Amino acid sequence: MMRIPKRQRQEMLQEKLREGLFLTDEELAVLLDVSVQTIRLDRLELGIPELRERTRQLAHEAHAQIRTMTSGEVVGELIDLELGQAAISMLTVTPDMVFSKTKIARGHYLFAQANSLALAMIDAPTAVTGVANIKYKTPVHMGAKLIAKAEVVKVRGNKYFVWVKTRIDSQEVFRAKFILVSLGQ
Amino acid sequence: MMRIPKRQRQEMLQEKLREGLFLTDEELAVLLDVSVQTIRLDRLELGIPELRERTRQLAHEAHAQIRTMTSGEVVGELIDLELGQAAISMLTVTPDMVFSKTKIARGHYLFAQANSLALAMIDAPTAVTGVANIKYKTPVHMGAKLIAKAEVVKVRGNKYFVWVKTRIDSQEVFRAKFILVSLGQ
Structure with missing residues (x-):
């Protein structure tokens, strides 16, 4: 070549x-x-810088931007955040997150990752969840690395329409549409 | 009188x-x-028997019926269960469940209570969540006792349509419609 x-x-x-x-x-x-x-x-x-340092820098900048919650309240590892626009987090499925019988991840962990990411992204001092429409596309197993990407698709007054798509590698396993409501200025 | x-x-x-x-x-x-x-x-x-004993008996019978998960995996306290039909649980909002800034309960706890109750009710060895449409009607604060009532409204093949309504006293604070899918006989 x-x-x-x-x-x-x-x-x-x-x-x-x-x-x-x-x-x-x-x-x-x-x-x-x-x-x-x-x-x-x-x-x-x-x-x-190398990948680890780039990731660390991004995460640091991301955490510093959050307004609606303390940064420790994001479920999973916050990787990137553009306040009011988009955010990315990663959650590794650990043994305590799966049903003991089936070893399938419990649905509320995927929900918690998506929901907290969506809220963390809102550019307001306080926001709560109003509505969520969610779809689990395939069972998720122990050890999986869930990459959630959240995006604000529309803002109407104090309502934020946010979509979150969660993948494992390139496969989408979960998606959620939220309507979040900011409670302050 | x-x-x-x-x-x-x-x-x-x-x-x-x-x-x-x-x-x-x-x-x-x-x-x-x-x-x-x-x-x-x-x-x-x-x-x-007195209320405490009635509750204990009911809970014991309820736990014994669960097929989809181990009874400890129900989020909240399981109070009543008619397998394949209806179930009730109670979750007290503790300090670790609220946002530190607003003291409002984090949405995924209400979701987890409803979702695990809906799954616990399914009369099949394994079930997963397919779809959920949920609505938060009013912010929930620390100390609140959330009573969730789940009901199977329709069954189509291996799909279970379940509604969950969560109240604090007589006020509805949350509702969810789930489509759950059983994976075995």
């Missing part, structure tokens, strides 16, 4: 990271068809 | 207890306009 010039490769690297914030160096190496070491050197030159 | 003959009064007492299983002796005394002691003597003669 033809070698791509360094400048072009570094532009592609930045482009890939804009699309997929959580790509590891190994994944970037595969995507750009270069060695992991090349990726590391490129990141160094471009001043892009 | 005219004194009601004993036999008639005891019939009324039994009637009241059929309507309202959880009436205390004090409440029965007010309803029948007699003293609490009269109620106690009537219960003794009729062989009706």
Whole structure:
């Protein structure tokens, strides 16, 4: 395969990271068809921290923005947040979250992740849940990493219409539409 | 006021207890306009145990019937259960269930009570939640006693349509419609 010039490769690297914030160096190496070491050197030159540091920075910024609750009240690990717009969290299904008989995750954990993420995103001092329409698409098992993405789709007065979609890898396992109501300014 | 003959009064007492299983002796005394002691003597003669014992018996029978989960997995206190038909549970809102900022109960606790009650009621070895449409009618505060009543309204093949209504005293604070799916015979 033809070698791509360094400048072009570094532009592609930045482009890939804009699309997929959580790509590891190994994944970037595969995507750009270069060695992991090349990726590391490129990141160094471009001043892009490694994945763990990028995640930590994002999470820190995300937590600092929350207005409706204390950041510890988000169920799961908050990964990214654009106040009033969108948010991402991750929840790992631990043994205490599954039914002992079937080892299937109890539905209220997926609900709690989605609901708390939706509320955390609201740009108001207080918000409560009004309505939720939810769909469980496939049973979730122990050990699964649930990535929830929440998005404000509409605002009408003090009502926020929020959609949350939860995936395991690329498979959607749960979705919820919330109407949240802010109680203050 | 005219004194009601004993036999008639005891019939009324039994009637009241059929309507309202959880009436205390004090409440029965007010309803029948007699003293609490009269109620106690009537219960003794009729062989009706006191409220605490009635509740305990019911709960014990309820727990024994559950098929979809272990009885400890019901969120809240299971009070009554008619397998495949209806169920009642009580959840007291404790300090760990509220948002620290607003002291309003976190929505997923009301959801968990309703969802686990709905699942516990299903007459099948395994059931999962498919869909839920839920409505929070008023914020719930610390100390509140949430009484959830679940009812199977329709069964289509392996799909169970269940409604849950949650009250504090006589005020409805939450309702949910679930479609649950049984996975085995």
